[in-house]
Amino acid sequence: MPRIDVWCELQCPDCRTALADLALLRDRFGDELVVELRHFPLEKHKHAHIAAQAAEEARAQGALWPYVEAVLVRVEDLAKAKGAAAERLLVEIARSVGLDADELESALIDGRHIFQVDADEAEGAAIGVKGTPTYEVAGRLLDGSKDQTGLREKIEELLAASPDA
Numbered sequence: 001m002p003r004i005d006v007w008c009e010l011q012c013p014d015c016r017t018a019l020a021d022l023a024l025l026r027d028r029f030g031d032e033l034v035v036e037l038r039h040f041p042l043e044k045h046k047h048a049h050i051a052a053q054a055a056e057e058a059r060a061q062g063a064l065w066p067y068v069e070a071v072l073v074r075v076e077d078l079a080k081a082k083g084a085a086a087e088r089l090l091v092e093i094a095r096s097v098g099l100d101a102d103e104l105e106s107a108l109i110d111g112r113h114i115f116q117v118d119a120d121e122a123e124g125a126a127i128g129v130k131g132t133p134t135y136e137v138a139g140r141l142l143d144g145s146k147d148q149t150g151l152r153e154k155i156e157e158l159l160a161a162s163p164d165a
Contacts, residue, residue, distance in 0.1 A: 005136040011045035016072040039120040056113035
């Protein structure tokens with residue numbers, strides 16, 4: 001089964017732009033394509049780590065991608081949020097996509113998903129991820145953090161040539 005690991009950061013405008021390419025890839029490859037979100041919070045984005053934790057709670061509640069897409073649509077709002085306002089925004093977004101917002105808020109308070117986010121970040125750094133979005137396809141890293149031109153086509157080529165496809 002074809003697979004893409006997407007190293008993403010939920011305060012990253014480039015990751016929001018990447019959603020269109022991911023939608024086109026899903027259209028082309030259908031339900032056979034596995035798109036796995038991997039977290040790579042960047043230091044320059046102060047709410048990225050907590051947003052990643054919120055996304056992990058959304059995954060636990062069965063709505064990872066709707067939540068991720070809703071957060072990325074509001075990336076500017078998240079960037080402007082100060083202090084607890086960022087958490088309130090993440091909880092509000094959870095509510096808007098039908099998640100148990102109280103449970104998401106509890107997850108942010110008790111930190112139950114910190115280790116998963118930290119593990120993703122460490123693995124990304126170990127394999128050479130430097131920015132977001134970065135795609136891992138058929139054992140190759142494709143960095144979309146500076147320019148996404150032609151990336152979808154390259155991903156399609158790699159997926160088509162992959163023995164798992």
